[in-house]
Amino acid sequence: MPAPPTLDRTLLALADPTRRAILRRLSGGEARVTDVAQPFAMSLNAVSKHILVLERAKLVKRRREGRDHYLSYRSEPLDAAARWIEETRNFWSSRLDTLERLLREEDEA
Numbered sequence: 001m002p003a004p005p006t007l008d009r010t011l012l013a014l015a016d017p018t019r020r021a022i023l024r025r026l027s028g029g030e031a032r033v034t035d036v037a038q039p040f041a042m043s044l045n046a047v048s049k050h051i052l053v054l055e056r057a058k059l060v061k062r063r064r065e066g067r068d069h070y071l072s073y074r075s076e077p078l079d080a081a082a083r084w085i086e087e088t089r090n091f092w093s094s095r096l097d098t099l100e101r102l103l104r105e106e107d108e109a
Contacts (some may be wrong), residue, residue: 003084004077004080004081004083004084006057006058006080006081007024007057007080009057009058009077010056010057010059010077010078010080010081011081012053013054013057013059014078015055016041016050016053018040018047018050018077019050019053020038021039022036022047022050022051022054022060022071023059023060023073024034026060026071026072026073027073029072030063030070030071030072031070031071032068032069032070033047033048033051033062033068033069033070033071034069036071038042038049047106050079052073057077058074058076058077059073059074059077059078060074061070061073063073071079078086
């Protein structure tokens, strides 16, 4: 149950509501950076910093076409994090179930 190498960056990227909103927007399809930035009450530079965090986590891919920059959502890092979370949950659930069984047996003895 080793953690994926990108787990820390993925979780860091998801920790911010602005970045989660950007991912929600991109889950509907590719979009220009300026269009992604439009609904936020912050500068384009500030939104670009959020996008950079998403790119470092490999949750967003940038494509350049002339002067326009297009972003698209990449699910692979999120899928890997979800698998790790599920495996970890299953591991600890089984361990706690075993502990509970042992404690009950001890109480009955």
